[in-house]
Amino acid sequence: MFTKQLVHNKEIMSIKIAVIGLGYVGLPLARLFATKFPVIGFDINGQRISELNNGIDLTLEVEEDLLKSVLVNKPSNEIGLYCSNQLVDIADCNYYIVTVPTPVDKHNKPDLTPLYKASETVAKVLKKGDIVIYESTVYPGVTEEECVPVLEKMSGLKFNEDFFAGYSPERINPGDKEHTVEKILKVTAGSTPEIGKKVDALYNSVVTAGTHLAPTIKVAEAAKVIENSQRDINIAFVNELAKIFNILEIDTKAVLEAAGTKWNFLPFKPGLVGGHCIGVDPYYLAQKALEAGYHPEIILAGRRMNDSMGEYVASQVVKLMIKKEIVLHEAKLLLLGVTFKENCPDVRNTKIVDIVHALKGYGINITIYDPWAKPEEVKHEYGIETTQVLPNSKFDAVILGVAHKEFAALDLKSLTKDSNVIYDVKGFLSDVVDGRL
Numbered sequence: 001m002f003t004k005q006l007v008h009n010k011e012i013m014s015i016k017i018a019v020i021g022l023g024y025v026g027l028p029l030a031r032l033f034a035t036k037f038p039v040i041g042f043d044i045n046g047q048r049i050s051e052l053n054n055g056i057d058l059t060l061e062v063e064e065d066l067l068k069s070v071l072v073n074k075p076s077n078e079i080g081l082y083c084s085n086q087l088v089d090i091a092d093c094n095y096y097i098v099t100v101p102t103p104v105d106k107h108n109k110p111d112l113t114p115l116y117k118a119s120e121t122v123a124k125v126l127k128k129g130d131i132v133i134y135e136s137t138v139y140p141g142v143t144e145e146e147c148v149p150v151l152e153k154m155s156g157l158k159f160n161e162d163f164f165a166g167y168s169p170e171r172i173n174p175g176d177k178e179h180t181v182e183k184i185l186k187v188t189a190g191s192t193p194e195i196g197k198k199v200d201a202l203y204n205s206v207v208t209a210g211t212h213l214a215p216t217i218k219v220a221e222a223a224k225v226i227e228n229s230q231r232d233i234n235i236a237f238v239n240e241l242a243k244i245f246n247i248l249e250i251d252t253k254a255v256l257e258a259a260g261t262k263w264n265f266l267p268f269k270p271g272l273v274g275g276h277c278i279g280v281d282p283y284y285l286a287q288k289a290l291e292a293g294y295h296p297e298i299i300l301a302g303r304r305m306n307d308s309m310g311e312y313v314a315s316q317v318v319k320l321m322i323k324k325e326i327v328l329h330e331a332k333l334l335l336l337g338v339t340f341k342e343n344c345p346d347v348r349n350t351k352i353v354d355i356v357h358a359l360k361g362y363g364i365n366i367t368i369y370d371p372w373a374k375p376e377e378v379k380h381e382y383g384i385e386t387t388q389v390l391p392n393s394k395f396d397a398v399i400l401g402v403a404h405k406e407f408a409a410l411d412l413k414s415l416t417k418d419s420n421v422i423y424d425v426k427g428f429l430s431d432v433v434d435g436r437l
Contacts, residue, residue, distance in 0.1 A: 026099035034081035123154030166199035169224030175344030236302035310354020337402025
């Protein structure tokens with residue numbers, strides 16, 4: 001027993017980690033590992049690297065003091081984090097953790113390009129005995145059937161003989177300061193039983209919530225992709241309820257509150273489903289099912305329902321404006337929020353843009369105010385103008401699209417004209433609204 005523990009301690013002490021991709025997932029993970037191991041955070045964005053080495057995280061996931069507490073001035077074998085875009089700096093690492101995005105294309109097909117490129121990067125420095133762990137959300141089989149062949153081809157090494165693979169799906173919730181990476185139980189897996197134990201031990205050394213070792217990488221991949229698919233389907237159900245109850249002139253919020261008094265009723269709310277997880281991951285599972293010859297009815301029906309909600313919100317606002325005899329052409333509308341969720345600067349796959357496009361079709365002039373979103377980023381991603389300064393103007397209509405904490409103190413009546421429409425997408429405002437989901 002003593003000998004085994006001694007060997008384990010020596011293995012832990014010899015670990016040097018490279019985290020590939022320093023976004024919403026990679027940076028918090030790199031910071032956490034850097035409290036116990038030498039860590040090189042690798043990203044191809046030179047500006048991002050410069051900011052991080054100065055303790056600045058523009059995603060706001062890691063506070064400046066916390067980030068600076070683990071930063072070191074140069075790559076070394078000492079405990080701490082050094083960020084780099086130079087391949088040579090990760091050459092002597094023995095654990096490579098890939099945390100790049102896994103988006104879908106304009107046809108909602110999985111786009112594995114970032115994973116392929118990250119795998120090519122790792123393959124250039126891969127050595128015998130190294131372990132490559134993937135955290136990116138994928139469909140079952142991607143790690144071993146898509147990524148490993150890239151590693152083998154470019155490195156010339158043999159899988160499960162010269163190098164090994166692991167999978168530990170990310171569970172980061174952007175903007176959530178309570179459920180941080182170390183407080184969320186981690187699913188782990190390895191390409192062999194022995195490697196599975198090593199991967200599990202690595203994460204267990206820093207994740208205080210503990211770990212769950214899955215029997216295979218495919219099981220871990222499948223577990224991750226159904227987490228968000230399940231949530232997507234549940235939200236789709238309450239979105240459909242919202243549409244039905246709106247027709248029946250019944251308050252959806254009141255119905256859900258009443259039903260929620262039963263102990264096993266799940267507390268989901270209607271809303272827009274965007275972001276890099278819930279609005280994307282179901283398409284990964286659907287793609288794999290289709291490849292296997294099965295057409296997933298419920299998963300895709302849920303996606304269709306949730307993808308329709310931006311246009312639905314716009315149509316409801318337009319109906320309310322017409323009822324109040326507001327002339328739509330050249331009407332002024334204030335849209336509060338453009339990020340995909342509250343209290344977070346992340347604008348990836350935000351469904352607010354669906355509302356914007358639908359309203360512009362009516363000739364409505366839209367002003368978008370979001371104190372969290374960077375206007376240049378929104379402009380680059382969607383070609384939409386936004387502002388971080390509250391406009392000093394009067395509007396014909398206001399839509400609360402994102403429940404940022406700053407919006408709770410707004411006097412919306414002071415921002416609107418006498419005959420106005422206030423629509424609450426998030427159920428965030430008081431009952432003095434003209435409409436809500």
